[in-house]
Amino acid sequence: MAIVGGGIVGLAVARELVRRNPRSSLCVLEREAEMGTHQTGHNSGVIHAGVYYQPGSLKARLCVEGARELYEYCAERDIAHERCGKVIIATDSSELPRLDDLERRGRANGVPGLRRIDAADIEQIEPHARGIAGLHSPGTGIVDFPAVARAYAQDVLEAGGAVARGCEVTDVEVRARSLRLIHARGTTEAGQAIFCAGAWADRLAVTAGADPDPRIVPFRGAYLKLATERRHLVRSLIYPVPDPALPFLGVHLTKHIDGEVLIGPTALIAGARDAYRLGRMQRRDVLDTLAWPGTWRMLARWWRTGVSELRYAAVRSAFVHAAARYVPELQASDVEPSFAGVRAQALGRDGRLIDDFVFSATPRALHVRNAPSPAATASLAIARHVADEAGRAFGL
Numbered sequence: 001m002a003i004v005g006g007g008i009v010g011l012a013v014a015r016e017l018v019r020r021n022p023r024s025s026l027c028v029l030e031r032e033a034e035m036g037t038h039q040t041g042h043n044s045g046v047i048h049a050g051v052y053y054q055p056g057s058l059k060a061r062l063c064v065e066g067a068r069e070l071y072e073y074c075a076e077r078d079i080a081h082e083r084c085g086k087v088i089i090a091t092d093s094s095e096l097p098r099l100d101d102l103e104r105r106g107r108a109n110g111v112p113g114l115r116r117i118d119a120a121d122i123e124q125i126e127p128h129a130r131g132i133a134g135l136h137s138p139g140t141g142i143v144d145f146p147a148v149a150r151a152y153a154q155d156v157l158e159a160g161g162a163v164a165r166g167c168e169v170t171d172v173e174v175r176a177r178s179l180r181l182i183h184a185r186g187t188t189e190a191g192q193a194i195f196c197a198g199a200w201a202d203r204l205a206v207t208a209g210a211d212p213d214p215r216i217v218p219f220r221g222a223y224l225k226l227a228t229e230r231r232h233l234v235r236s237l238i239y240p241v242p243d244p245a246l247p248f249l250g251v252h253l254t255k256h257i258d259g260e261v262l263i264g265p266t267a268l269i270a271g272a273r274d275a276y277r278l279g280r281m282q283r284r285d286v287l288d289t290l291a292w293p294g295t296w297r298m299l300a301r302w303w304r305t306g307v308s309e310l311r312y313a314a315v316r317s318a319f320v321h322a323a324a325r326y327v328p329e330l331q332a333s334d335v336e337p338s339f340a341g342v343r344a345q346a347l348g349r350d351g352r353l354i355d356d357f358v359f360s361a362t363p364r365a366l367h368v369r370n371a372p373s374p375a376a377t378a379s380l381a382i383a384r385h386v387a388d389e390a391g392r393a394f395g396l
């Protein structure tokens with residue numbers, strides 16, 4: 001069995017499979033020199049509680065289950081984490097219907113401890129924040145996701161699996177009794193494979209014989225951070241009431257497990273699937289984005305949102321101004337640039353930004369085609385889901 005991709009999802013899947021099938025031979029093939037280099041190592045570090053997601057969706061179920069399991073795992077393995085809670089704040093009455101809807105979703109999803117709060121409660125929980133109403137999710141937390149991924153890799157090794165770095169899989173040949181994976185260090189013959197390649201998921205799936213729909217379009221998300229002497233402005237996590245159609249947008253103020261307070265991320269279409277540096281372009285990535293009909297349909301629908309995201313990315317004071325709606329004392333001089341992440345966003349041919357997790361199958365292979373936030377939170381639950389699918393598909 002080969003697992004392609006050593007991010008938090010691939011490693012969680014490998015861990016689950018090797019534990020369920022201790023006599024099997026399993027290897028993780030990762031293209032980079034280290035595990036968890038891409039989305040797993042460049043994100044907000046939040047253990048989401050499951051408030052946002054459509055009741056009945058995979059995200060809703062796997063996030064709530066995954067968060068519970070992740071807290072237990074971190075406690076067992078002594079991984080840095082904190083159940084610090086989050087407030088979602090409405091700043092004017094036009095947002096109240098969406099806040100009501102969010103509360104309904106959170107309750108339907110079984111989010112632990114979710115509570116409606118008023119202006120006084122907001123100030124009590126976050127003394128520097130302001131709003132007219134909100135939701136408090138005490139079960140939301142923060143964690144060191146790269147440390148979680150390293151612990152999963154350790155579990156794989158201890159259970160008898162192997163982990164190979166610097167192994168970019170470039171081709172997949174489907175044979176009668178196996179899959180032949182051609183990679184940077186040679187070839188691996190596998191009975192079955194599970195592809196968990198994040199921003200490159202669509203390419204590998206197509207190589208293995210899958211439909212090109214959905215395509216991954218990369219979105220670069222840059223963060224600012226609060227200057228050390230201003231970190232006290234944010235105790236835990238302060239989030240806006242999201243637009244249900246674009247739940248990942250909006251200015252988030254997030255305490256990080258290392259003590260930093262992040263503001264962001266922005267969301268701008270990127271010229272490369274690893275565009276951590278502003279302006280990085282990869283010819284193939286640009287062509288794949290431009291040649292996809294869904295890109296143009298999405299842009300036609302969301303161009304206004306795109307323009308405002310562009311403004312946030314280009315004009316720091318505009319971004320800080322948006323954050324100051326929630327924390328009025330914030331000023332442009334309080335922030336410094338921080339890191340950027342690249343979101344692997346699955347985009348349908350029809351221009352739909354695909355929200356839920358997507359899994360699919362080709363002969364002898366399963367593919368994780370869309371694992372955006374909260375997939376890091378949900379990694380242990382996703383792993384169980386994929387291992388169940390693998391059990392059915394491969395007769396394990």
Ligand SMILES: Cc1cc2nc3c(=O)[nH]c(=O)nc-3n(C[C@H](O)[C@H](O)[C@H](O)COP(=O)(O)OP(=O)(O)OC[C@H]3O[C@@H](n4cnc5c(N)ncnc54)[C@H](O)[C@@H]3O)c2cc1C
Pocket residue numbers: 004005006007008009010029030031032035036037038039040041042043044045046047048167168169170196197198199200204221265340341342343344371372373374375376377378
């Ligand atoms: C800006 C941002 C903020 C986020 N915030 C949060 C958050 O607060 N909480 C949360 O739960 N989630 C968050 N997420 C989402 C979360 O980071 C991802 O859902 C999760 O990391 C996905 O894990 P993965 O293993 O699928 O992807 P990745 O971590 O990207 O791993 C994919 C791996 O596959 C490897 N790979 C790719 N192609 C090949 C190949 N051909 N051969 C071999 N290996 C290959 C890559 O090198 C990589 O290591 C955020 C994401 C972003 C971008």
